[in-house]
Amino acid sequence: MSAARQGVVDARRIVVKVGSSSLTTAAGGLDADRVDALVDVLAKARSGGEKEIVLVSSGAIAAGLSPLGLRRRPTDLARQQAAASVGQGLLVARYTASFARYGVRVGQVLLTTDDTSRRAHYRNAYRTLDQLLAMGALPVVNENDTVATDEIRFGDNDRLAALVAHLVRADLLVLLSDVDGLYDGDPSQPGTTRIDEVHGPEDIAHVSIGSAGKAGVGTGGMVTKVEAARIAAAAGIPVVLTSASQAADALAGRATGTLFHATGRRSADRLLWLQHASTPQGHLVLDDGAVRAVTERGSSLLAAGIAAVEGDFVAGDPVELRSAAGHAVARGLVNFDAKELPQLLGRSTRDLARELGPAYEREVVHRDDLVLLQG
Numbered sequence: 001m002s003a004a005r006q007g008v009v010d011a012r013r014i015v016v017k018v019g020s021s022s023l024t025t026a027a028g029g030l031d032a033d034r035v036d037a038l039v040d041v042l043a044k045a046r047s048g049g050e051k052e053i054v055l056v057s058s059g060a061i062a063a064g065l066s067p068l069g070l071r072r073r074p075t076d077l078a079r080q081q082a083a084a085s086v087g088q089g090l091l092v093a094r095y096t097a098s099f100a101r102y103g104v105r106v107g108q109v110l111l112t113t114d115d116t117s118r119r120a121h122y123r124n125a126y127r128t129l130d131q132l133l134a135m136g137a138l139p140v141v142n143e144n145d146t147v148a149t150d151e152i153r154f155g156d157n158d159r160l161a162a163l164v165a166h167l168v169r170a171d172l173l174v175l176l177s178d179v180d181g182l183y184d185g186d187p188s189q190p191g192t193t194r195i196d197e198v199h200g201p202e203d204i205a206h207v208s209i210g211s212a213g214k215a216g217v218g219t220g221g222m223v224t225k226v227e228a229a230r231i232a233a234a235a236g237i238p239v240v241l242t243s244a245s246q247a248a249d250a251l252a253g254r255a256t257g258t259l260f261h262a263t264g265r266r267s268a269d270r271l272l273w274l275q276h277a278s279t280p281q282g283h284l285v286l287d288d289g290a291v292r293a294v295t296e297r298g299s300s301l302l303a304a305g306i307a308a309v310e311g312d313f314v315a316g317d318p319v320e321l322r323s324a325a326g327h328a329v330a331r332g333l334v335n336f337d338a339k340e341l342p343q344l345l346g347r348s349t350r351d352l353a354r355e356l357g358p359a360y361e362r363e364v365v366h367r368d369d370l371v372l373l374q375g
Contacts, residue, residue, distance in 0.1 A: 004197065004261060008240060009253035011172035013133070016042065017056040017161035017228075018176045022244035023091075024059055029066040030090060034244070036098050038176075041247045042138070043102040052133045054168055056141045056161040057095070063087030088142065095140050105137040110144035111160070113277040122167070122270040129168050158228035159276065166235045166272050173232045173239045174250055175225050180243040181258040182207070182226065198260045201230065229260040231276055236266030271371040274331055278318035282311015282338055283328075284364070291323050294330055295372055300363035301332065303344040303352065313338045321365070332370035335362055 018038060025031050046053050061073060061080055064087025074080055088110070096106045109129060132139045141164055143157060158175060165173040184207055185192035198204055209222045229239040240250045242257025249256040286294065290305025301321060313319055314337045321330040336344070344352055344360065353361035 002255075004238070004259055005253040005255065007238060008172055008250070008259070011170075011238075012050065013052045013054075013168060013170045014045075014172045014174060014251070015054045015056060015161055015165040015168065015170045016174045016176065016247070017157060018058065018244055019157070019178070020058040020062040021178045022176055023057070024062040030059065030063045030094050032094065032098075035094050038244060038247060039095065039098040039101075041251065043099060043104055044248070045251045046104075046138070047102070054129065054133070054139045054141060054164060054170070055095075056157055056164055057091065058142070058157045060084045060088040060091050060142055063090045091142075092140060099138060105135075107132045107137045107139050109139050109141045111141060111164075112144045113273070113279070122273065126167055129164075133168075156224040156228075158224040159231065162228040162231040162235075162237075162239075163273055163277055165232050165237050166267070167270075169266070170237055173229075173237050174247070175228060175239060175241045176244040176247055176250075177225060177241075178243060179222065180246055180256065181241055182209075182222065195258050196255065198229070198233075198258060200261075200263050231272070233260045233262050234264040235272055236262045236264050238262050274318065274333070274369070275371045275373070278331065280311075280320040280331060281313035281317040282309065282334075283320040283322050284309055284334075284341075285322050285324060286329070287324065291329055294321060294367075294370065298367055300367040301365040301370070302349060303341070303364050304346055304348050306341070306345050306364060309338060309341045309345070311338055319365070321370075328373050330370055330372050332365035334365055336364060 022038070023030060023034050042053050042055065045051055061083045064083035064085070065071070065073065067086050067090070068083055070079070070083060074083065088108075092106065092108045099106050109125075109132070111125060129139050129141075141160070143160055161173060161175065164170075179187055181194040181196075182198070182204065183192045183194050187194075195204065195207070204226070209226055225241055229241060232239050239260040240257050241260065242250045246256045284301070284306050285308035286301070286305050287307050290301060293299040293305065294301055307324065311319065313334060315335055317334055318331055319334045320328050321332060322328050341364070344364070349361045349363075
């Protein structure tokens with residue numbers, strides 16, 4: 001066993017993500033045998049008490065299709081939410097019954113991007129997941145599809161899984177799908193080869209990655225999985241990408257699937273969520289001095305450095321910070337409503353406090369709620 005795969009074996013806290021196609025029938029409906037097979041693997045992996053597992057599970061919408069008489073996954077958000085409402089209960093009930101065979105308790109955790117980019121909500125999400133694990137339960141995480149809007153959706157559970165791995169400070173992320181790894185071409189075509197290890201983006205720069213899954217009941221494809229692996233690896237978390245049928249081999253450290261090595265350092269803050277899981281509700285145009293202060297000196301954004309405001313947002317919403325040329329330089333959580341900001345632009349906090357009161361003697365975007373964007 002290679003040293004890298006030994007690291008997989010040594011991982012104590014593991015996030016496992018499984019896609020809809022690995023849990024459901026082609027007609028849309030939970031496949032009890034598939035669910036039980038996955039649970040068998042996960043229960044065995046944690047049976048010694050040395051490993052903790054968080055399961056990020058797709059399948060709620062797909063599970064709700066058949067009971068609602070839907071022949072395929074709907075494209076409109078309202079019917080997706082209706083299917084998720086029916087299917088989420090069926091999904092968790094199936095997991096609860098299956099894990100009960102091993103005496104394992106299941107806890108449902110439904111997240112939206114709003115729960116994880118705001119500071120207080122992020123802390124609450126971490127505490128809940130950490131406490132579930134401390135009490136011996138196995139969290140089953142999914143996006144809260146029934147209430148999420150287009151503007152605040154993760155969009156795919158691969159990215160959600162990468163961010164959950166960061167949130168719970170996992171040692172490993174395992175992405176399970178209907179393909180046994182990343183290939184250097186279409187895996188259905190002869191002559192293609194599975195890529196065993198990825199040390200960085202340059203290793204797969206030549207690879208053309210398709211976008212659609214086989215079964216047609218999920219939202220992701222290889223594109224979302226590779227992006228999720230990149231996010232996790234950049235946060236210091238190694239990733240194994242393989243098929244659900246090879247989950248046991250993956251967790252045992254055997255040479256299956258594709259191993260993405262960690263490329264960055266582990267971080268405990270929530271800014272990864274702000275960067276990858278938030279949708280800006282507007283943008284602020286900064287003058288040159290403010291751009292330098294934010295990007296080079298790590299400063300907060302003050303009203304004095306803002307030249308223009310666009311969008312309709314309220315305090316606490318994510319906004320994009322742009323240069324005068326329109327280049328996005330950062331993203332952050334704003335402390336004022338869009339309608340309040342025009343009267344503050346270009347003015348010092350001291351002047352604002354003297355004229356409008358102490359509530360205005362604060363940053364428009366605090367540096368603790370701000371993440372720089374690459375490129």
